[in-house]
Amino acid sequence: MPELPEVETVRLGLAKSIVGQVFKVPRLLHPRGLNPKSEVPVAALAGAQISSVHRRGKFLWIQTNEQLALVAHLGMSGQFRISQPEAHIHKHLRVLFPLSDFHLGFIDQRTFGWVSVGQAHGGQVPDLVSHIALDPFDPNFAPKEVVKRIRASNREIKKILLDQAIISGIGNIYADESLWLAQINPQTIASALSPKKVERLLSLATQVMASALAVGGTSFDELYVNVNGESGYFERSLNVYGREGQPCPRCSGPISRIAFANRSTHYCFSCQK
DNA sequence: CTGTGGTCCTGTATGC
DNA sequence: TGCATACAGGACCACA
Numbered sequence: 209m210p211e212l213p214e215v216e217t218v219r220l221g222l223a224k225s226i227v228g229q230v231f232k233v234p235r236l237l238h239p240r241g242l243n244p245k246s247e248v249p250v251a252a253l254a255g256a257q258i259s260s261v262h263r264r265g266k267f268l269w270i271q272t273n274e275q276l277a278l279v280a281h282l283g284m285s286g287q288f289r290i291s292q293p294e295a296h297i298h299k300h301l302r303v304l305f306p307l308s309d310f311h312l313g314f315i316d317q318r319t320f321g322w323v324s325v326g327q328a329h330g331g332q333v334p335d336l337v338s339h340i341a342l343d344p345f346d347p348n349f350a351p352k353e354v355v356k357r358i359r360a361s362n363r364e365i366k367k368i369l370l371d372q373a374i375i376s377g378i379g380n381i382y383a384d385e386s387l388w389l390a391q392i393n394p395q396t397i398a399s400a401l402s403p404k405k406v407e408r409l410l411s412l413a414t415q416v417m418a419s420a421l422a423v424g425g426t427s428f429d430e431l432y433v434n435v436n437g438e439s440g441y442f443e444r445s446l447n448v449y450g451r452e453g454q455p456c457p458r459c460s461g462p463i464s465r466i467a468f469a470n471r472s473t474h475y476c477f478s479c480q481k
Numbered sequence: 482c483t484g485t486g487g488t489c490c491t492g493t494a495t496g497c
Numbered sequence: 498t499g500c501a502t503a504c505a506g507g508a509c510c511a512c513a
Contacts, residue, residue, distance in 0.1 A: 284505075
C-alpha cells in the first residue's frame with residue numbers, strides 16, 4: 209500500500225527519468241484508470257513536455273510546460289513503470305503514456321488508483337490536490353499548527369493521523385508504526401494528549417517515514433514497486449504492522465490486531481497506553 | 482463538525 | 498480438489 213515513502217520513491221524515480229520527455233498520444237486501456245473528475249481526456253497531453261514531478265501526501269503530479277498536469281493517486285496498488293515500447297503489455301496496464309524515448313505505464317491491479325489531466329500552472333497545486341493538507345516533508349509544514357489542530361479534536365488519534373486534510377501522507381502502516389514508537393494507544397482521544405506528546409508523535413512519524421524512504425519504502429508483495437519494478441526493504445523494519453501475535457520488540461508483550469477505523473490496527477496492549 | 486457505512490476492485494488466503 | 502467467503506484498504510460520498 210503506497211503511503212508517503214512509497215509515493216516519494218516513485219516521484220524520485222519519475223523525476224530522474226521522465227523530465228524533459230514529451231508526451232505522445234496516451235492510451236486509456238481501462239475506464240477506471242481515469243478519474244471521472246478529469247477535466248480533459250488523456251490525449252490532451254500529446255505534445256506537452258514534462259518539466260517537473262511533484263508530490264503532496266500520497267498525491268503525485270507531473271507538470272508540463274503546456275499548463276497541463278497529469279495528476280495521479282496510486283490507491284492500493286497503482287504503479288508507474290518505465291518500459292521499452294517493444295516490451296509485453298502488463299496484465300493490469302490501465303493507461304499507457306508513450307514518451308519521446310520510452311513508455312510510461314500506469315498499472316493498477318485493484319483499480320483504486322487513477323490518473324487525471326487538468327489545467328495547472330507551474331508552481332501551483334492542481335485542483336484535485338488542493339484540499340490535501342501539507343505533509344511533514346513539505347518545507348512549509350508547520351508542526352505547531354498541526355499539533356494545535358490535532359489537539360482541538362475529540363476524535364481518536366489514529367483516525368486523525370489518517371485524515372489527509374489534517375496531515376497528509378500517513379496511511380495505515382505508518383500510523384500504526386508511529387503510534388507504537390510514541391507509545392500511544394491508537395484509540396486515545398486526541399484532546400487528551402499533551403502538546404509535547406503530539407509533537408513527539410509527529411516527529412516520530414516523520415522519522416519512520418524518512419527511514420522507510422531511505423530503503424525504498426515497504427513492499428509486502430508485487431503491488432508496490434518503484435518505476436523500475438524494484439521492491440523496497442522497510443518491511444523487515446516494521447515493529448507492529450502485520451505482526452499480530454508476535455512479541456513486541458520493546459516489551460515482549462503480544463502484538464494485538466483490532467478492527468478500528470475501518471481497517472486493521474496493530475498495537476501493543478502492554479506498552480501503548 | 483462528527484461518525485457510520487457503503488462503494489469502488491481483484492488476487493490471495495482461509496474455511497468447509 | 499473445489500467452491501464460497503473473508504480480507505486487504507485510500508478516498509470519497511450520502512446520510513444521520
